[in-house]
Amino acid sequence: xxxxxxxxxxxxxxxxxxxxxxxxxxxxxxxxxxxxxxxxxxxxxxxxxxxxxxxxxxxxxxxxxxxxxxxxxxxxxxxxxxxxxxxxxxxxxxxxxxxxxxxxxxxxxxxxxxxxxxxxxxxxxxxxxxxxxxxxxxxxxxxxxxxxxxxxxxxxxxxxxxxxxxxxxxxxxxxxxxxxxxxxxxxxxxxxxxxxxxxxxxxxxxxxxxxxxxxxxxxxxxxxxxxxxxxxxxxxxxxxxxxxxxxxxxxxxxxxxxxxxxxxxxxxxxxxxxxxxxxxxxxxxxxxxxxxxxxxxxxxxxxxxxxxxxxxxxxxxxxxxx
Amino acid sequence: xxxxxxxxxxxxxxxxxxxxxxxxxxxxxxxxxxxxxxxxxxxxxxxxxxxxxxxxxxxxxxxxxxxxxxxxxxxxxxxxxxxxxxxxxxxxxxxxxxxxxxxxxxxxxxxxxxxxxxxxxxxxxxxxxxxxxxxxxxxxxxxxxxxxxxxxxxxxxxxxxxxxxxxxxxxxxxxxxxxxxxxxxxxxxxxxxxxxxxxxxxxxxxxxxxxxxxxxxxxxxxxxxxxxxxxxxxxxxxxxxxxxxxxxxxxxxxxxxxxxxxxxxxxxxxxxxxxxxxxxxxxxxxxxxxxxxxxxxxxxxxxxxxxxxxxxxxxxxxxxxxxxxxxxxxxxxxxxxxxxxxxxxxxxxxxxxxxxxxxxxxxxxxxxxxxxxxxxxxxxxxxxxxxxxxxxxxxxxxxxxxxxxxxxxxxxxxxxxxxxxxxxxxx
Ligand code: SF4
Ligand code: SF4
Numbered sequence: 001x002x003x004x005x006x007x008x009x010x011x012x013x014x015x016x017x018x019x020x021x022x023x024x025x026x027x028x029x030x031x032x033x034x035x036x037x038x039x040x041x042x043x044x045x046x047x048x049x050x051x052x053x054x055x056x057x058x059x060x061x062x063x064x065x066x067x068x069x070x071x072x073x074x075x076x077x078x079x080x081x082x083x084x085x086x087x088x089x090x091x092x093x094x095x096x097x098x099x100x101x102x103x104x105x106x107x108x109x110x111x112x113x114x115x116x117x118x119x120x121x122x123x124x125x126x127x128x129x130x131x132x133x134x135x136x137x138x139x140x141x142x143x144x145x146x147x148x149x150x151x152x153x154x155x156x157x158x159x160x161x162x163x164x165x166x167x168x169x170x171x172x173x174x175x176x177x178x179x180x181x182x183x184x185x186x187x188x189x190x191x192x193x194x195x196x197x198x199x200x201x202x203x204x205x206x207x208x209x210x211x212x213x214x215x216x217x218x219x220x221x222x223x224x225x226x227x228x229x230x231x232x233x234x235x236x237x238x239x240x241x242x243x244x245x246x247x248x249x250x251x252x253x254x255x256x257x258x259x260x261x262x263x264x265x266x267x268x269x270x271x272x273x274x275x276x277x278x279x280x281x282x283x284x285x286x287x288x289x290x291x292x293x294x295x296x297x298x299x300x301x302x303x304x305x306x307x308x309x310x311x312x313x314x315x316x317x318x319x320x321x322x
Numbered sequence: 323x324x325x326x327x328x329x330x331x332x333x334x335x336x337x338x339x340x341x342x343x344x345x346x347x348x349x350x351x352x353x354x355x356x357x358x359x360x361x362x363x364x365x366x367x368x369x370x371x372x373x374x375x376x377x378x379x380x381x382x383x384x385x386x387x388x389x390x391x392x393x394x395x396x397x398x399x400x401x402x403x404x405x406x407x408x409x410x411x412x413x414x415x416x417x418x419x420x421x422x423x424x425x426x427x428x429x430x431x432x433x434x435x436x437x438x439x440x441x442x443x444x445x446x447x448x449x450x451x452x453x454x455x456x457x458x459x460x461x462x463x464x465x466x467x468x469x470x471x472x473x474x475x476x477x478x479x480x481x482x483x484x485x486x487x488x489x490x491x492x493x494x495x496x497x498x499x500x501x502x503x504x505x506x507x508x509x510x511x512x513x514x515x516x517x518x519x520x521x522x523x524x525x526x527x528x529x530x531x532x533x534x535x536x537x538x539x540x541x542x543x544x545x546x547x548x549x550x551x552x553x554x555x556x557x558x559x560x561x562x563x564x565x566x567x568x569x570x571x572x573x574x575x576x577x578x579x580x581x582x583x584x585x586x587x588x589x590x591x592x593x594x595x596x597x598x599x600x601x602x603x604x605x606x607x608x609x610x611x612x613x614x615x616x617x618x619x620x621x622x623x624x625x626x627x628x629x630x631x632x633x634x635x636x637x638x639x640x641x642x643x644x645x646x647x648x649x650x651x652x653x654x655x656x657x658x659x660x661x662x663x664x665x666x667x668x669x670x671x672x673x674x675x676x677x678x679x680x681x682x683x684x685x686x687x688x689x690x691x692x693x694x695x696x697x698x699x700x701x702x703x704x705x706x707x708x709x710x711x712x713x714x715x716x717x718x719x720x721x722x723x724x725x726x727x728x729x730x731x732x733x734x735x736x737x738x739x740x741x742x743x744x745x746x747x748x749x
Contacts, residue, residue: 007629007663008642010412010729012715013656014481014635015664016326018722020672076669118672118723205329210675264675264688314707315545315683316558 020117023208024077028084030203031254033195035088038188042092042149046188050087052099057083060107070116078117079107085254086125088189089247089294091145098139102128122301123258129294142185153183158245163290167229167237179244186245193244200253209257212269217252218243220277228285236285247293248280255293261301263308271307276300324481326720336539336636336716338478340520341487348488348592348606351619353399353424357610358647361385361418363393365408377403379422382435382587384449387418396452398589398608399424400432412639413736419647422610434586443507450581454591454609455574456651461563462508470566471552472504474515474575476523477535477542478653480634485594485653486572487521488604493576494525500579501530504570516547539636540682540714544569559709571653591648596656597622607648613655614644627660636715669723670695677717677727683710687717687727694730699738708734 039047061079065072074080086106090099106128111120133140142157149155158174178184182192190196203209221243228236242248247255256262256276263269276296283292324336365371369388379385379397386394405421426432437449447463462469474497476490490497497515505513512531517523519534533551535542541550544562547569548554554565562569573592580588595603595616603620617624624630624644631638632646634654677687685707693702702708711731718728 005626006624006640006642006644007627007658007660008640009629009663009666010640010726010732011631011633011638012636012719012728013629013631013638013640013658013663014324014719015724016324016720017664018326018676018720019667019724020669020722023674023722071668078672116670118670207326207329207676259673259675262673264673264678265686311686312684314558314685314710315549315712316556316560316710317707 020076020078024081026206026208027081027203027254028077030199030208031084031088031189033198034189034192034250035084037182037192037195038088038092041182041191042146042188046092049090049092049094049099049188050084052096053087053090053103054080054083056100057086057103057107060104061112064108064112068112073116076117079111082106082111082124082128085189085250086128088250088254089125089129089187091139091142091186092188093145094139098132098136102132104128105131118260120260121305122298123255123261125258126255126294126298126301130298133294142187146185151183151185153178155185157185157290158241159284159290162237162241163284166235168234170237170241174241174245176240176244179241184245187247187250190247190250191245193249196249196253200249203253203257209253210262210264210269212266213257213262213273214252216270216273217256217277220274221248221252221281224278224281228281242281242284246284246291251276251280251293251297256297256300261304263304265308265311267310268304268307271310272300272304275303336481336719337537338518338539338542339482339484340518340537341484341491343522345488345491345604348604349619350590351605351607351611351616353426353608354611354615355424356404356612357399357401357422357424357608358612358645359385359395359397359420359422359610360409360647360649361387361393361395361420363387363391363418364416365406365418371406373403373406373420375403375406379403380435381426381432382437385420394451395420396449396587396589397422398610399426401425413733434584434589436585437587439582439585441506446507446578449587450578452609452650453574453577453581453587454589454650455571455577456649457570457574457578458568461568467563468566469508469563469568470510471512471514471568472508472510473533473547473567473569474501474504474513474530474572475542475569476515476517476521476572478634479542480637480654481539482596482656483594483634483654484602485592485604487518488594489572489576489592490517490521490523493572494523496576496579497572498527499583500575500577501527503578503582504575514551516542516551518542540712540716543712543714545712546682556712558707559703571651573653591650591652593648593652594654595620595622596654598628598657598659609648609650611648612645613641613648616648616655617644617657622657624657625660627663629658629660629663631656631658636719637713665724666726667724669725671721671725672723674722676720676722680716680720681711682714682716683707683712685711685717687731690734691725691727691730694734697737699734699741702734703738708738711735 057079058074061074106124110124110127114120161170180193204211222239225239225242229238263272279296280292283289381400383397401422401424404423409419410416443463447459451459478486514531516533516535545556589609590606630641690706715728
């Protein structure tokens with residue numbers, strides 16, 4: 001007993017048991033309703049895209065680990081989450097090279113060159129997405145992407161239809177129940193609104209995403225869309241179509257909430273989520289983009305450090321009663 | 323170990339333990355043949371020491387290294403000094419340890435030396451700093467700080483600890499007696515006592531203000547008591563003494579009462595030992611007893627890579643040897659099996675915000691840790707509130723990336739302190 005080597009380390013000696021692996025695993029679990037629905041809706045190609053996206057993202061990180069002679073870090077599942085969410089934003093018909101190029105940009109440029117996990121100022125999946133959208137815009141025309149599919153619902157991408165035909169024309173074409181239940185054309189993991197909401201609520205309850213961001217985001221979408229549509233109901237649609245189509249819900253629960261590129265203090269989180277949503281509606285209603293979620297969140301990633309300095313005063317700072 | 327609950331929409335809650343109602347008597351550990359005492363002063367070989375190996379000591383004899391020394395310890399037994407050597411602590415600062423070979427039998431009670439005691443704080447500080455519970459007499463006797471409020475802590479500071487609550491239930495009369503002694507020797511205008519709100523204490527305290535403390539960690543920490551019960555905000559980087567408030571444990575108050583009654587020092591420290599399965603043992607051991615003796619007495623086996631934690635799970639420290647002695651301020655000893663020791667990592671902060679949500683002092687830990695990792699201590703203190711931290715350890719407890727945040731913070735404060743000292747010296 002006298003020569004035992006004891007473990008010596010520092011307080012605290014307890015930990016709540018959580019880890020990056022647990023957190024990322026839970027995020028992946030939370031995507032399941034939307035992901036499974038997407039695979040059912042869009043078939044085997046959707047599964048192929050998701051699998052390739054997830055695995056290639058991890059491979060890119062692995063390659064980077066080896067090249068930079070760092071510890072292998074894919075075990076924390078961070079790249080897996082990036083790859084999975086990235087895949088969810090793609091149309092099921094994406095060619096393999098598009099997926100692989102996208103995850104390259106997402107993981108290598110969006111994350112690794114900034115120093116890896118925790119150091120990325122932008123959401124990596126969105127960096128990859130923005131790159132693809134700028135370079136190969138045609139693949140993100142969801143109407144063209146699914147010409148060979150037979151759907152039992154309106155086979156029109158709701159936001160594109162809205163953009164080019166106006167609110168008056170599309171009124172009634174996309175009933176809310178269809179949108180929520182995923183009866184719409186869109187990216188693999190972004191169409192099933194109910195599934196995304198269930199996943200998001202799961203993450204909020206488990207404390208893996210901060211509720212302030214999705215809540216203020218959704219409020220922002222509703223308020224802004226409502227303001228526009230009240231001003232001019234013929235041109236601008238109400239909140240329902242904005243909320244339940246395009247990347248809005250995946251944005252609210254899975255994109256805007258990415259830890260490293262979003263604020264952690266309460267007021268900044270509320271500002272961040274709300275502003276991102278306002279930007280989205282502005283882009284959709286006034287700008288050139290049918291969706292705008294990708295750019296709007298990236299834009300808010302840029303200003304995140306400036307907002308997140310609004311924080312409560314620390315204990316004992318600025319008191320002079322000593 | 324308290325794990326994260328499945329749903330954690332609100333921040334996790336950690337509660338202090340409540341002592342069992344009507345607790346059993348503590349179990350006495352026989353006085354060992356060798357006792358180790360710590361002395362908070364490094365050995366200086368250039369000076370003539372007052373004590374040396376082979377010296378005979380009496381029970382209750384005051385031991386100092388040098389003539390000018392202000393630090394001392396008191397021998398808990400009659401015997402001989404069998405070793406004097408250097409001991410280094412967590413931060414690498416050195417002090418001294420003495421080993422006393424006892425020549426009294428395990429059971430025969432030798433009488434302790436009686437002191438020529440006066441009813442003032444200086445006299446108490448002469449002899450009673452190392453009483454069980456470690457009364458803060460040095461601070462109370464100091465001319466540099468003016469203490470006008472003393473808070474007696476019947477609550478325990480860390481999770482799992484119940485020693486002071488136990489003492490409150492068992493020795494209430496002595497606490498009242500000790501409070502009178504405190505009042506008499508210090509003349510402080512304000513005496514308060516903090517008691518856990520769920521602890522059922524019979525009887526009243528005369529002329530003592532009672533604070534009912536919440537069971538939620540970290541509400542018993544001094545900075546929180548100042549804020550919640552005394553309406554004082556502890557300025558960043560200050561200690562409660564700087565605000566004129568001193569905390570004294572219930573056990574120390576009991577020890578003082580007994581010491582004044584007998585005019586001699588007591589050496590029996592009460593502590594709570596928590597075994598691997600969470601079994602609690604309440605024991606009474608002589609200061610200087612190696613922990614190993616206690617483990618042996620209860621058949622607690624310490625295996626390789628287990629961890630012995632002194633103090634509680636949030637704020638304690640781990641010792642590298644089962645020979646570590648019982649000390650005056652040691653309330654809790656916890657043994658962790660190697661299989662449940664949480665793994666730390668070298669992950670960077672992922673900005674998950676858990677630390678921000680839980681920090682009771684609003685420290686921006688996520689940013690602070692980046693500065694501490696880069697050794698930028700001044701910046702960390704000026705802009706990112708390093709000194710506001712009240713050292714509760716909660717941030718590290720919840721950190722998703724499992725960064726040893728609390729250790730970074732303590733080291734950071736330590737380095738900052740050194741830097742500042744250097745600056746003052748250079749001015
Ligand atoms: S230890 Fe961590 S949580 Fe506790 S006060 Fe300090 S910074 Fe805040
Ligand atoms: S809990 Fe850890 S990982 Fe999360 S923000 Fe704080 S320091 Fe960073």
